[in-house]
Amino acid sequence: MRIFDPHIHMTSRTTDDYARMAAAGIRSVVEPAFWLGQPRTGPGSFTDYFDSLIGWEPYRAAQFGVVHHATIALNPKEANDPRCRPVLDLLPRYLDKGRVVAVGEIGYDSMTPEEDDAFERQLALAVEHDLPALVHTPHRDKARGTRRTLEVVAASGIAPERVTVDHLNEVTVGMVRESGCWMGFSIYPETKMSPPRMVEILREYGLDRMLVNSAADWGVSDPLLTLETGKAMLAAGFTDDDVDRVLWRNPVEFYSQSGRLDLTGAGAGEPTFAGSSVKRGGS
Amino acid sequence: MTRPERLRAALRDMPVAAWLDTALTAAVERPETVGRSFARAGRQAGRAPLPGVPGWTADEAARALLLAALPADRLPAEIDDLYRHGDAEEKLAVLKALPMLAAGPAGLPLLHDAIRTNDTRLLAAALGPYARHLGQAAWRQAVLKCVFMGVPLTAVDGLDERADHELAVMLAAFSDERAAAGRPMPADAAALLDRLTLKEA
Numbered sequence: 001m002r003i004f005d006p007h008i009h010m011t012s013r014t015t016d017d018y019a020r021m022a023a024a025g026i027r028s029v030v031e032p033a034f035w036l037g038q039p040r041t042g043p044g045s046f047t048d049y050f051d052s053l054i055g056w057e058p059y060r061a062a063q064f065g066v067v068h069h070a071t072i073a074l075n076p077k078e079a080n081d082p083r084c085r086p087v088l089d090l091l092p093r094y095l096d097k098g099r100v101v102a103v104g105e106i107g108y109d110s111m112t113p114e115e116d117d118a119f120e121r122q123l124a125l126a127v128e129h130d131l132p133a134l135v136h137t138p139h140r141d142k143a144r145g146t147r148r149t150l151e152v153v154a155a156s157g158i159a160p161e162r163v164t165v166d167h168l169n170e171v172t173v174g175m176v177r178e179s180g181c182w183m184g185f186s187i188y189p190e191t192k193m194s195p196p197r198m199v200e201i202l203r204e205y206g207l208d209r210m211l212v213n214s215a216a217d218w219g220v221s222d223p224l225l226t227l228e229t230g231k232a233m234l235a236a237g238f239t240d241d242d243v244d245r246v247l248w249r250n251p252v253e254f255y256s257q258s259g260r261l262d263l264t265g266a267g268a269g270e271p272t273f274a275g276s277s278v279k280r281g282g283s
Numbered sequence: 284m285t286r287p288e289r290l291r292a293a294l295r296d297m298p299v300a301a302w303l304d305t306a307l308t309a310a311v312e313r314p315e316t317v318g319r320s321f322a323r324a325g326r327q328a329g330r331a332p333l334p335g336v337p338g339w340t341a342d343e344a345a346r347a348l349l350l351a352a353l354p355a356d357r358l359p360a361e362i363d364d365l366y367r368h369g370d371a372e373e374k375l376a377v378l379k380a381l382p383m384l385a386a387g388p389a390g391l392p393l394l395h396d397a398i399r400t401n402d403t404r405l406l407a408a409a410l411g412p413y414a415r416h417l418g419q420a421a422w423r424q425a426v427l428k429c430v431f432m433g434v435p436l437t438a439v440d441g442l443d444e445r446a447d448h449e450l451a452v453m454l455a456a457f458s459d460e461r462a463a464a465g466r467p468m469p470a471d472a473a474a475l476l477d478r479l480t481l482k483e484a
Contacts, residue, residue, distance in 0.1 A: 054370035059402050093318075097370050098325035098342075260326055 001243060002267065003226050004028040006251035007134070007166060007184060007213035010057055010068065011049070012036075017216075017223050022064040024227045027267035030255060031057060032071040032105045032134050035078050037218050046074070046087045054097050065268045069261060071104035071134050072097075079118035080110070088121055095129040101258040102126070104134025105166070108145045111138065116152070123156035132162040132257050134184075137172065146172040150179045162257055164211060167192060170201065177205055182254050186215035187225040195225065195232035202233065207245050211254060286383045287351045290344040293336050299328040303345055310352040314361065320349055321365050325372055339379070346376035350384055359389035366393045371402060378408035388416045398425045407438035414440060423450045427457065430472040437471070443478065451479035 003026040010018070010031050021029075031053055040046060053070040061068035072094040078084045094100060103126040108115050126133040135153065138145035146165065153163050165176045166184030169192070176183050185201070186192045193201075198212060216223040230243045255261045284292065294300055306320040306327075328341040336344065353361055362384070366377040378397055381390045394417055397409035410425055417425070426439055426446070436442055454476040458468045468476075 051370075055374070056371070056400075056402065059371055059404075093322075093368060096319055096322040098322065098372060099370060262326075262330065264330065 001025045001227065001230050001240075001247065002027055003230065003247045004030075004251040005213055005223070005226050006030050006164070006211050006254065007032055007186065007215050008223060009034060009215070009217040010061065011052060012218040013216060013223060015060065015063075018061060018064040018066055021223050022066055022267075024224050025267075026066060026223070026226065028067045028069075028251075028263055029061065030069045030071060030101060030134075030251070032102075033073050033075065034105050034136075034217070035075045039081065040078060040084055042083050043086045043090060046084065047090060050090075050094050054094070054099055058099055062265060065265065067263050067266045069099045069101045069255065071102040072100050073104050073106045073122050073134075074118055075105055076107050076109035076115050076118070076136060076138075080112055080114045085114075085118070088118065091122070091125055092129070095125060095131060098260060099262075100131070101255045101260050102132040102134045102164075103129070104164075105136040106133060107136040107149055107165075108138045109136075111141070111145055111148065119152055120156065123153065123158055126162075127156070127158050130259070132164070132254065133158060135163060135165045135181075137165060137167050139167075142167075142169070143171050147175060150175060150181070153181065154179070161209075164254060166211075166213070167215070169193060170197070173201055173205055177209070182209040182211055182250075184211045184213060186213055187229050188215070189220055189222050189225070191220075195229040198229050199232045199236045199238075202238070202246065203236070207242060207250070209250070209254075210246055211250055212246055287348060289336055290333070290339065290348055293333045293339075294328070294341065294344055294348070297328070297341060299341065299345060302327045303348065306345075307348060307352045310349050311354070314353050314357045317349055317353060317361060318365065318368070321346055321369070321373060321376075324349060324376075330372070342372060343376045343379055346373065347380035347383065350377065350380045355385055358384060358386050362386055362390055363393065366390075366396070371405070375404050375408055378405060378413075379411065381413040382411055391416045395421065398428065401432070403432050403434050406432065407434050410439045412440045419445075419447070419449075423447075423453060426450060427453055430454070430457065430469055433469065435471060436475060442475065446475065446479055448479075448483065451476060451483065454479070 005026055008029050050072055058068040074087045103122050106119050106122040123133060135149055137149055160180030164182040164184045167186050168176055168183050173183055185198055187195060187198060212226055212229050214223050214225045226247060230247050233243050309316040324345040325342040328345040330340050330342050333339040333341050333344050362377055366374050394409045397405040461468045
């Protein structure tokens with residue numbers, strides 16, 4: 001099984017996770033910029049984070065044959081902090097980078113006017129930089145938040161097939177399918193979505209525009225739940241080709257719209273540097 | 284042929300050639316355009332090895348040529364800016380281009396930054412010919428870091444000419460640590476230590 005996790009926060013994971021993910025068949029990941037649990041105090045903190053997403057993290061991933069791309073944005077939660085909003089002016093520089101394949105995560109947390117503004121401005125940046133958008137939906141008041149998300153996306157002029165609306169569930173999947181946007185599902189150990197529930201959704205709504213991710217981060221999460229979902233699909237009678245479509249070809253198709261997805265080296269295992277391992281020896 | 288001429292010749296038959304011509308002209312006439320061109324050179328040129336120029340990829344070559352096209356008075360500020368704001372591949376291209384640019388010692392702070400990272404590609408690139416600007420103490424530390432991280436010492440330009448007694452002392456101590464831990468010393472580092480010991484004997 002080859003797996004592409006279209007939404008995972010590797011910054012918050014250990015190198016052991018990369019080793020386990022590679023062994024499980026995860027060959028490609030996209031890491032969206034998000035918040036780090038601890039609120040940031042200004043734009044400098046964001047630039048260090050963004051630099052890591054396009055510098056250190058792809059290098060760390062490559063040591064395990066995992067190809068790493070990023071999405072860059074001011075996340076909805078911190079869009080409310082006036083100390084962080086100047087980050088919006090720094091985004092164009094990052095949106096030109098070679099391994100940035102979307103604007104994201106953008107969208108709503110508490111649906112404030114500040115979030116409206118940041119969301120609209122960043123959708124405009126996606127259009128301007130010819131990038132897809134990865135849109136987070138709120139944990140609280142999710143159905144209304146998702147509806148409003150779709151209205152803002154429609155008004156922005158970005159093509160719906162260039163947008164993923166993420167963290168969906170049984171209640172919100174239908175309206176996103178109708179909108180023409182891609183549907184993202186975050187499989188979590190306890191909350192958001194589970195492998196058996198995901199299988200039911202795939203049965204009911206089909207495989208078109210469906211993306212399954214682990215959204216693993218610093219919370220209770222598991223980077224191997226994409227694999228578990230693939231196994232649950234097979235156990236429920238889906239074919240190997242169905243699994244490959246959902247867990248590999250769909251995310252490739254979505255992010256390829258950026259024109260920047262480069263999967264060279266995916267699954268290549270440990271690369272060498274002029275014949276020598278690039279892994280830190282440790283002493 | 285100079286190094287920039289060789290890179291230019293190698294890129295001439297590739298699909299990126301037309302884009303590169305435009306970007307190079309813009310870099311000469313409007314140097315402020317170089318930031319965007321530098322970022323985009325990766326996807327325009329691709330990351331494949333450059334035919335006929337070992338050790339270079341197409342994106343690195345395109346980026347090096349963009350730097351070489353900049354007006355001399357803009358160069359120190361631009362290389363600093365492009366490195367600081369670059370992703371790992373852009374940083375690598377700046378480091379590899381440094382020896383062919385008329386930048387004097389302006390790129391030295393970038394070497395120090397690259398040597399601090401844990402990215403073996405950046406470390407190796409920092410120890411090319413431009414490392415002649417690096418102080419001896421920093422250079423020794425960087426060489427030892429190569430040994431520590433498994434970067435082949437062939438990456439170090441002018442290794443035997445510059446290696447000194449102090450580096451031999453450091454390598455010997457490292458060798459002792461490895462022996463105590465029951466771990467092997469990399470062959471190229473052991474060979475260097477042997478050569479230095481022989482020289483002193």
